[in-house]
Amino acid sequence: MSVTAREIHLKSRPVGPASEENFELVERRLDGPREGQLLVRNLWMSVDPYMRGRMRDRKSYIAPFGLGEPLEGSAVGVVEASAAPGFEPGDRVAHFAGWRDYALIDATGAVKVDEGAAPLETYLGALGVPGLTAYVGLLRIGRPEPGNTVFVSAGSGAVGSIVCQLAREKGCRVVASAGSDIKTAWLRDEIGVDAAINYRSTDDLQAALASACPDGIDVYFDNVGGEQLDAALAAANDFARFALCGMIDQYNADAPPPGPRNIFQAAIKRLTLQGFLVTDHMSSMPEFAVDMTRRIAEGRIKSHATVVRGLDRAPGAFLGLFKGENIGKMLVDLR
């Protein structure tokens, strides 16, 4: 079997914010699959903020993308042809060869997913890596207790919106920040947070956070860094836990910005600031999947997505993450 695949390649490395010019759509003939491989037609793919870091040629926790090579990322698709035991044409699989419509993958990198349990795209959001990130980051690193105040930055995004809902389920007072009034209204009305702050329209973020958290902050789930981390340090209670998940505020910067300015608060308040990577917790995926599938089925957790259609629009979807164009998980529909 042979198909013509369309792939998005990294054409050049961005300096400062990435742009459409850094990407290129390339067609390529795929023959196969060979022994141990699957030919998969992708149905959905994910774009994620961490991909900006992989566009730099710099040593990090994950290898850089190669110039002139297809980008990678989470995707779900349907097996078109299998040369691997245990996989049949028609199986739905999650894997890491996104940014293309057809992919030849090693079967060892594919996990079957159950379309009967949840819509396929949920395996890239609430039931996928963003959901697991929220789950381990909040419950294991943030360790909220009922009655605690939990502050979540980028609260309307893929990870943040799940963190807000899990914290609410835990019996916490939940305060979230986001970059528009539409998002803060959505956080209050759909996600059920107790207060939401539009960080873009607030002159004094520290004052806004202090007023939204009259009893201080016990847990901060940081997706943003920068001023929001400064404000959380100022509002933190003694012994508060900070789960450092991501710092999207600095992903486009060519050198890390100075700060946080008031890190001494961590000493006098005896704070725990703990970073984490979801990749250290992948062995929890099966247990998480059962738990989260049940929460979604019972309507306790809502899974939301912003959908962009077509592979050629995937670079725009990725760029949109840095302009706040998504509510919930940013996804590309390849069907």
Ligand SMILES: NC(=O)c1ccc[n+]([C@@H]2O[C@H](COP(=O)([O-])OP(=O)(O)OC[C@H]3O[C@@H](n4cnc5c(N)ncnc54)[C@H](OP(=O)(O)O)[C@@H]3O)[C@@H](O)[C@H]2O)c1
């Ligand atoms: N540690 C880990 O293992 C791990 C795993 C997954 C994700 N992460 C991190 O978790 C964070 C959220 O990821 P996600 O996939 O859920 O993305 P997301 O929140 O769905 O999308 C990114 C959001 O960030 C906000 N944003 C963009 N630029 C910003 C800026 N300069 N200042 C403040 N907010 C900004 C935008 O919303 P607004 O409209 O609110 O600005 C945007 O919608 C990211 O930092 C990501 O790198 C970490």
